[in-house]
Structure formats: C-alpha cells, structure tokens
Amino acid sequence: MHTFIQTTLYVGHPRSDPPSLNIVSSDQDAKHFLVFSYPAFGHVTPLLELSRRIVAAGHRVTFAVSESLMDDMYKRNVVVPADEKRIRLFLLKDGIQSSHDECLSADDLVLVSNRLSVAIRDLISSLPVKSTRNGYSRRIADIPSVDVIISDVFICDAPFTAAVEQNIPIFGFSPMAGFMAMQYLGVTEQTALGNEDVKGEMKTDQLPAGLKDKYLKIRKSLAKATGLMFNSFTGLEPNIRGEVLKLCPEFTKLKIGCVGPVVAHSPDDPMKHSETSQVSRWLDKQKERSVVYVSFGSMLAPKENQLLILCETLRAMNRPFIWALKSAYQAPLSQGVKEAIKSQFQTTGCPFLILAWAPQTTILKHKATRLFVSHCGWNSTLEGISFGVPILAWPMCADQHGNAEMVERLGCGKKIKNVDMAAKRIVSQEELTGLIDEVAQWDSSLSENTYFTKAQKLSEDGAEVTSKDGDSQKNLELILQGD
Structure with missing residues (x-):
C-alpha cells in the first residue's frame, strides 16, 4: 500500500520576474501531471521546480519520489510546507534506503533503477484510466486520473512502458546538460565493455555491462515517449533537437527541446528563514562584487590536505568569502577557524562565513557576489549562469568534468x-590564488572582465528563453498541452 501525502510547495522562480505562463481558465481545464524523479537531489531539485512551473500555470501535480528521501527533502530545504495545494508527494515504497547523490557505483545505479521500476509499474498500473463512456474504468482511493506523466530518464524503461500500456502521454526529462545526455543516448550494442565507473570523468566508450544495459534501456524507452525535454537552454546548446535526431533517428516523432534553465528558488521555509536572513545581512554589508562563494555541493568535499590549502588560500586573499562546507567536513579546520565559525554572525566585521548549509540562490543573486568556486554539478552550473556569476570550476566526478569544460568554452x-x-593532484595555494585572481580580476572594472560580461549575457539569455515568447517557455507549453 503506497503512502499518499498532501504537502505544499512554494511556487517560484530564481529571477525577480517569473516565466510567463498561459494560465488555465478554470479547474475543468486543469490537467493532472504525475512526475517521477530518480532518488538523488540533483534530480529531485529541477523536477520539483518544473512541477512548480506547471502548478503556476494552473495545473495539478503529484510528485512521486522514494520514501527514503522524505526527511532529507525537508532538512535540505528542497520542499517546504508553504500554502500551495496543487502539488502532492506520493512516497514510493521501493526499498531504497537513502539518497543516491553519493552513490557512484555503476552496480548501485542499476540496482536503484530496478527497485524503482517495480514500484512505478505498480503505481501506474493502478491509476484510474479514462473511459470514453462512463467516467473512469477504475479508481484507487485519493488518486485522480493522470493526464500526463513526466519521468526522469534515469529511471529507465518502467514509466514509459507502463504509460504506453495505459495510453497516457509521457515526457522524458533529462536533468543533465544536453551534450552530456548525448553520451548515454549514443551508447549502442557495439559499445565496448570495460571497468570504467562514474567515480571519475563520465565516459561511455567503455562501460560496465550493467550500466551499458541501463543506457540502452533509456534510449529504447524514450522511443515510446511523447517527448524529451532537457534542463538547458538555447543560449548554451542551440541545436539539441538536431543533435538528438542525428544520434537517434527513431525519435523523429518526439517533441524534443529545452525547458531550462530550471533553477530552484530558495523556498520560504520558516525553519531556514533566520539563517537566510543572517547571510543576507552579512552580504548587505560587503562591497558590491567583492565576495567569493565556494561550494562543492552536498555530495563531496576536497580531501583533507587539499581542503586545508583551500582554507588558507581563501583567508590569505583578504577578500570576503562564503564557504558552504558540511559539518562533517569541517573537522580538519584549525581550532582558530572553528572558533571563528561559532561567532561569525555575532562578530562585527567577520570577513568570512563557513556554513554547514548555505542558501545558494540567495548568495548567487546578491550583488555582493563576484565569483563562484563550484564543483560544477549541473544544477549549480545553471544557477551560477542564471544569476550571471563567473565560475571557477573544480569538478570532482561524473558529468561535472564536461560541465566545467562547457563553462570554459x-x-x-x-x-x-x-x-x-581522488585528489591525485593537489592544487597549490599559489595556483589556486592565481586562478581566483584571473577570473575575479579584482583590479579591473566589471565591464572589462570578459568572464563577468559573458556570465551576465548568458543570464539575460536564460531570462529571455523563459519569457512569454521564449524557446524554453514554448517547449514547456508543449508539455502542458500533453499529447
């Protein structure tokens, strides 16, 4: 028996002006969308934001996610109990024990997909099916009929096969950059087997057998879909449809395009409001474009010796900085730094903040922020670009390397x-200082800093495509239309 929980979500957008949406005229026109996410926050976050945009257009969303993520979704401020009634969480009893952001084993990725598949097939097969005559052919308690399904492509074939059987339109959603998606779409039966895992740079020329099979299933399942949408935009990747069709000519009938940048706004969570306000007040006291913001995401941090070099580099800059560093990774820091952390909000003129949790979008959109040192997970990359902040990319694993190369390109x-x-190469303080100085260009005006002006231009492009007549907005409306 699945648990069906009513929860409420903030409907927002990272920029001051939300995307223009064609609002439905009445509840009778509203559609019900069922959204499936892979159980990792790098996947949940953009799919939740996409759900918010669907809700903002007047439709309803049921967001199906592994029950193992529920507590962390609130703790991480991903979902909050705000006063919105059209999004509900459906907790999948899939036997998965925790978030798989930190799961980088190919075998584990396959195991998670297999467990999800069982729960999703069970759910979709139990959905009410519309009849041409007397309403619905069957119902289950509390679940209205579903008009459209949106599924994370990394779940593989189960949602697509079941949706086709139930005659429900289904769209695949790729939370990765389009050019990275081309790697898994390009896997064929001829792709060589090997021992490459995703702990290093993401490569698909040699794959473990289980991961190769997973990628083949993704391609096969997407051929059944109504459409395939990417969390990207034309300013970054101008010809995604053409590139996809070149690799996958069997996708000719699919609606293919970008709906990004799908970037989450910081929800108005009363539990986090005081922390966010403290950070905002600290930023307000800094000079315009003077702050370095450092974050390696929620998954990883540099090894201990590299972390200490990074800390010393940041402190030696004599520039204000914010460092998002989970408490578990703060142990190697000096006692002096630890003491400073304890009183950083109480100390007048404290030159830095080291935070176990950081309101990233609040920081990136603030005019005090000049540079973002990032691991270049795709969500963080899009956030940096969306807010026009230059990025010093420090990739750790998987698609982060490709994202970092895109930032440079x-x-x-x-x-x-x-x-x-693996930190086989240690970045010295001298090298790191030089790289920060190169991108920040402290002594130059912002108009002369090509990294800054390019980031600002891409930010404007991202806002344009999500405006009323923008490409991403038009593609979102294709989803809203359903079939």
Whole structure:
C-alpha cells in the first residue's frame, strides 16, 4: 500500500520576474501531471521546480519520489510546507534506503533503477484510466486520473512502458546538460565493455555491462515517449533537437527541446528563514562584487590536505568569502577557524562565513557576489549562469568534468585542470590564488572582465528563453498541452 501525502510547495522562480505562463481558465481545464524523479537531489531539485512551473500555470501535480528521501527533502530545504495545494508527494515504497547523490557505483545505479521500476509499474498500473463512456474504468482511493506523466530518464524503461500500456502521454526529462545526455543516448550494442565507473570523468566508450544495459534501456524507452525535454537552454546548446535526431533517428516523432534553465528558488521555509536572513545581512554589508562563494555541493568535499590549502588560500586573499562546507567536513579546520565559525554572525566585521548549509540562490543573486568556486554539478552550473556569476570550476566526478569544460568554452569561467575526487593532484595555494585572481580580476572594472560580461549575457539569455515568447517557455507549453 503506497503512502499518499498532501504537502505544499512554494511556487517560484530564481529571477525577480517569473516565466510567463498561459494560465488555465478554470479547474475543468486543469490537467493532472504525475512526475517521477530518480532518488538523488540533483534530480529531485529541477523536477520539483518544473512541477512548480506547471502548478503556476494552473495545473495539478503529484510528485512521486522514494520514501527514503522524505526527511532529507525537508532538512535540505528542497520542499517546504508553504500554502500551495496543487502539488502532492506520493512516497514510493521501493526499498531504497537513502539518497543516491553519493552513490557512484555503476552496480548501485542499476540496482536503484530496478527497485524503482517495480514500484512505478505498480503505481501506474493502478491509476484510474479514462473511459470514453462512463467516467473512469477504475479508481484507487485519493488518486485522480493522470493526464500526463513526466519521468526522469534515469529511471529507465518502467514509466514509459507502463504509460504506453495505459495510453497516457509521457515526457522524458533529462536533468543533465544536453551534450552530456548525448553520451548515454549514443551508447549502442557495439559499445565496448570495460571497468570504467562514474567515480571519475563520465565516459561511455567503455562501460560496465550493467550500466551499458541501463543506457540502452533509456534510449529504447524514450522511443515510446511523447517527448524529451532537457534542463538547458538555447543560449548554451542551440541545436539539441538536431543533435538528438542525428544520434537517434527513431525519435523523429518526439517533441524534443529545452525547458531550462530550471533553477530552484530558495523556498520560504520558516525553519531556514533566520539563517537566510543572517547571510543576507552579512552580504548587505560587503562591497558590491567583492565576495567569493565556494561550494562543492552536498555530495563531496576536497580531501583533507587539499581542503586545508583551500582554507588558507581563501583567508590569505583578504577578500570576503562564503564557504558552504558540511559539518562533517569541517573537522580538519584549525581550532582558530572553528572558533571563528561559532561567532561569525555575532562578530562585527567577520570577513568570512563557513556554513554547514548555505542558501545558494540567495548568495548567487546578491550583488555582493563576484565569483563562484563550484564543483560544477549541473544544477549549480545553471544557477551560477542564471544569476550571471563567473565560475571557477573544480569538478570532482561524473558529468561535472564536461560541465566545467562547457563553462570554459562559453567564456563565463575557468576550469581547474586535472582534478577529481581522488585528489591525485593537489592544487597549490599559489595556483589556486592565481586562478581566483584571473577570473575575479579584482583590479579591473566589471565591464572589462570578459568572464563577468559573458556570465551576465548568458543570464539575460536564460531570462529571455523563459519569457512569454521564449524557446524554453514554448517547449514547456508543449508539455502542458500533453499529447
């Protein structure tokens, strides 16, 4: 028996002006969307934001997610009990024990997909099916009929097969950059088997057998879909449809395009409001474009010796900085730094904040922020770009390397070379200082800083595509139309 929980979500957008939406005229016109996410926060976050946009257009959403994520979704401020009634969480009893942001084993990725598949097939097969005559052919308690399904492509074939059987339109959603999606869509039966895992740079020329089978299933299942949408935008990747069709000519009938940047706004959570306010007040006291913000996401942090070098580098800059560093990773820091952390909000003129949890979008959109040192997970990359902040990319694993290369190619940042989670190469204080100085260009005006001006231009492009007549908005409306 599945648990069906009513919860409420903030409907928002990272920019001051939300995307223009064609609001439905009445509840009779409203559709019910069922959204499935892979159980990792890098996947949950953009799919929740996409759900908010669907809700903002006047439709209803049921968001189905592994029950193992429920507590963390609130703790991480991903979902909050705000006063919105059209999004409900459906907790899948899939036997998964925890978030898989930190699960980087190919075998584990396959196991998670298999467990999800069982729960999702059970749910979709139990959904009410519309009849041409007397309402619905069957019902289950509390679940209205579903008009459209949106599924994370990494769940593989189960949602797509079941949706086709129930004659429900289904859209695949790729939370990765389009060019990274081309890697898994390009896997064929001829792709060589190997021992490559996703702990390093994401490569698909040699794959473990289980991961190869997973990618083949993704491609096969998407051929059954109504459409395939990417969390990207034309300013970053202008010809995603063409590239997809070049690889997958069997997708000709699919609606293919970008709906991004799908970037979450910080929800108005009373539990986090005081922390966010403290950070905002600290930022308000800093000079415009003077702050370095550092975050490696919720998954990883540099190894201990590299972490200490980073800390010393940041402190030696004599520039204000904010460092998002989970409490578990703060142990190696010096006693002096630890003492400063305890009183950082009480100390007048404290030159830094080291935070176990940081309101990232609040920081990135503040005019005091000049540079973002990031692991370049795709969500963080899009957030940096959406708010026009140059990025110093420090990738750790998987698709982060490709994202970092895109940042450098676009001209809105710089990639640190030959780094990964294994930390075989230590970035020296001298090198790191030089890279920060190169991207920040402290002594130049912002108009002369090409990294900054390019980041600002991409931010404007991202806002344009989500406006009323923008490409991403038009693609979102294709989803809203359903079939």
